[in-house]
Amino acid sequence: MPRPRILVINPNSNPAVTQGLEEALKPLGFEGGPELVCQSLAEGPFGIESQADVDGVAMPLRKLVEGDNRSAAFVIACYSDPGLQVCREGTDRPVFGIAECGVLTALARAETFGVIAIAQRSIPRHMRYLRQMGLTDRLAGERPLNMSVAETASGEGTLARMIEVGRALRDEDGACAIVMGCAGMARHRRPLEDALGIPVIDPTQAAVTMALGTVQFSAH
Incomplete structure (x- = not known):
């Protein structure tokens, strides 16, 4: 039997x-566990x-998911969760979005959370998503790099x-945990947490952790 695979898609x-x-994601790989494969979306x-970028990758992501018969679960590794719902419509296997998983993980660690965004223009898009999730009451603030x-x-x-x-x-907004609002920030999680002294959530690690649990429990 081949090892179950989790496909992490960078859109x-x-x-x-x-x-x-x-x-x-290297710390999440373990002997006998699911294979973690990271793949860029060529298109x-x-x-x-931008919202145009988010909308533009939705159908290519769905085609990738629909055409993959090997993976047991998928992770969409972009903080806007592009194509998440259309991908879920296209497969009966679990599809995780890193923004959704990152925020839910932060809520399990702290009463309030803050988000570090890439740019100012990303924040309205993120706020729309948080309103859809019904979680704006727990958001301390979001600030851009x-x-x-x-870069x-x-x-x-x-x-x-x-x-x-x-x-x-x-210090100013009262965040008790930080969510890194871009998959490109992944390598900075540990040193950022050490510097701030509060939990820092890498949303891709959070999503893949959830996917690992789902796949492992499905296999046993």
């Missing part, structure tokens, strides 16, 4: 983001930074800026 076409996901833009997805993935100067924004969310 943008930036290989540095996909590589960062692979690094961030995706270099970064998903004002960087591109590619956060490259790492130069990103952590210092994330610490600055994270401290403002903690």
Whole structure:
């Protein structure tokens, strides 16, 4: 019997983001456990930074999910959860969105949470989603890095800026946990948590952890 596989899809076409996901997910791989495979969406833009980008990858994501007969579960690794509902319509296997999973994990760790966004223009999109989830009462605030997805993935100067924004969310907005609002931030979770002294949630790790539990319990 082949090992069950969890496919983690980066909906943008930036290989540095996909590589960062692979690094961030290494602690979740274990002997005899599901295989974790990270894959870029070839049709995706270099970064998903607008509603047009979000809408544009929905159907390519669904085609990828529908055409995959190997994976036991899917994770859409973009904080806007693009195509999440249409992908769920296209398969009877579980599909996890990292924003949904990241926020739910934060709520399990703290009374209030803050979000570090890529850019100011991302925040209205994230707020619409939180209203749909009915969770705005637990949001302390959301603040932007004002960087591109590619800039956060490259790492130069990103952590210092994330610490600055994270401290403002903690000290000024009252956030008791932080959710990193982009898959490209994955490599900075541990040093950011060490600097802030409160839980920092990498949403991709949160989503894959949920997927692991679902697949493992389905197999036994």
